[in-house]
Amino acid sequence: GDSVTQTEGQVTVSESKSLIINCTYSTTSIAYPNLFWYVRYPGEGLQLLLKVITAGQKGSSRGFEATYNKETTSFHLQKASVQESDSAVYYCALGGANYGNEKITFGAGTKLTIKP
Amino acid sequence: ETAVFQTPNYHVTQVGNEVSFNCKQTLGHDTMYWYKQDSKKLLKIMFSYNNKQLIVNETVPRRFSPQSSDKAHLNLRIKSVEPEDSAVYLCASSTGRSNERLFFGHGTKLSVL
Numbered sequence: 506g507d508s509v510t511q512t513e514g515q516v517t518v519s520e521s522k523s524l525i526i527n528c529t530y531s532t533t534s535i536a537y538p539n540l541f542w543y544v545r546y547p548g549e550g551l552q553l554l555l556k557v558i559t560a561g562q563k564g565s566s567r568g569f570e571a572t573y574n575k576e577t578t579s580f581h582l583q584k585a586s587v588q589e590s591d592s593a594v595y596y597c598a599l600g601g602a603n604y605g606n607e608k609i610t611f612g613a614g615t616k617l618t619i620k621p
Numbered sequence: 622e623t624a625v626f627q628t629p630n631y632h633v634t635q636v637g638n639e640v641s642f643n644c645k646q647t648l649g650h651d652t653m654y655w656y657k658q659d660s661k662k663l664l665k666i667m668f669s670y671n672n673k674q675l676i677v678n679e680t681v682p683r684r685f686s687p688q689s690s691d692k693a694h695l696n697l698r699i700k701s702v703e704p705e706d707s708a709v710y711l712c713a714s715s716t717g718r719s720n721e722r723l724f725f726g727h728g729t730k731l732s733v734l
Contacts, residue, residue, distance in 0.1 A: 514662075539720045550623060551711065551725035558720065596664070600720045606713075607654065607669035607677040609723070613662045 507532045509599050509612035517618045518587050526582040526615045528571075528597030535601035540573050540580040541609070543596040551596065554582075589619045624648045627712050627726035634702055635734050641688075642697045642729045644712030650724070652676075652717035653695035655687060658709040658728070667710075670695050671717050699731075707733045 508531045518524050532538055542554040542564075555564035560575035571582045580597055597612040625646045634640055646653060655667040668687040669677040675687065684703075688696045699706060712726040 541720075543723075548727075550625060550727045551713075551723075553722040556720070556722070605669070605676070605717065605719060606652065606715050606721065606723055607666050609666070609720075611664040 507534060507599055507608075507610040509597050509610050511595075511597055511612040511615050513615050514613065515616045515618070517620060519620045520589055521586050524582075524584045524587045524591075524617070526595055526597075526617065528580045528582065528612060530578050530580065530597070530599045530610075532599060532601075535599070535604065535608075537601065539600045540571070541598040541600065542569070542571055542580075542582050543598060543611070544593045545596070545614075546593045554595070587617075587619050589621055592617055592619045623727070625712055625714055625724050625726040627710075627729050629729060630727065631730045631732075633732045633734065636703060637701050640699050640702055640731065642710055642712075642731075644695050644697070644726060646693055646712075646714040646724070648714055648724060649693075650714040650716055651692055652715050653689070653692070654713040654715075654723070655695065655697050656711040656713065658711060660708070664711065668695075668697075702731070702733045704733050707731055 539558040541556045544554045545551045555566040557564040557573040563572045594614045594616045596614045600609040628643045652671045654669045656664045684700045709728045709730045711728045713723045
């Protein structure tokens with residue numbers, strides 16, 4: 506089967522410090538995984554933050570970056586300097602190039618809290 | 622800006638009752654979905670509807686049934702709720718093309734007493 510693991514359920518970082526949220530994936534059914542980060546800000550619906558469909562490539566959005574590493578099967582989310590507005594829940598997800606969205610597998614999410 | 626609307630936001634009910642949740646999208650998308658987010662915060666796909674045709678149904682109990690009047694609406698009915706149905710139910714929509722972004726509603730939190 507397919508799975509996405511986010512090791513930290515909660516992360517607290519001081520404003521202007523750097524951030525890394527870990528994500529690893531496993532798949533037995535998808536030959537060319539596509540990887541996503543979704544984010545849920547307080548009071549809003551879950552929304553796409555960034556997407557990478559090619560191994561070795563990096564995606565970026567709103568100052569966040571994530572590199573698709575096929576060797577380590579990882580897709581960690583990083584930001585050099587966080588802001589209070591980045592407080593949200595972040596979900597890593599895995600899909601397949603030839604599959605519909607109903608096959609997307611989500612991680613359990615990491616709640617990010619930024620300390621002022 | 623919200624384009625997937627879910628009602629109600631919260632619902633508290635007792636075991637054995639029937640509940641129905643509504644979802645509407647204004648994006649003109651062809652495909653809508655229902656996800657369940659359980660106590661462990663895992664998001665699991667329940668149903669997917671494309672042009673009113675059910676295209677996926679995971680191992681969901683038969684007391685759950687999706688209902689769609691047109692491609693902009695996908696409701697979820699639970700007949701005779703059970704305690705393990707307590708969760709947040711998220712509706713989403715997309716164009717239906719492979720790996721196009723999902724647009725989610727705010728969710729409906731169900732508590733079964």
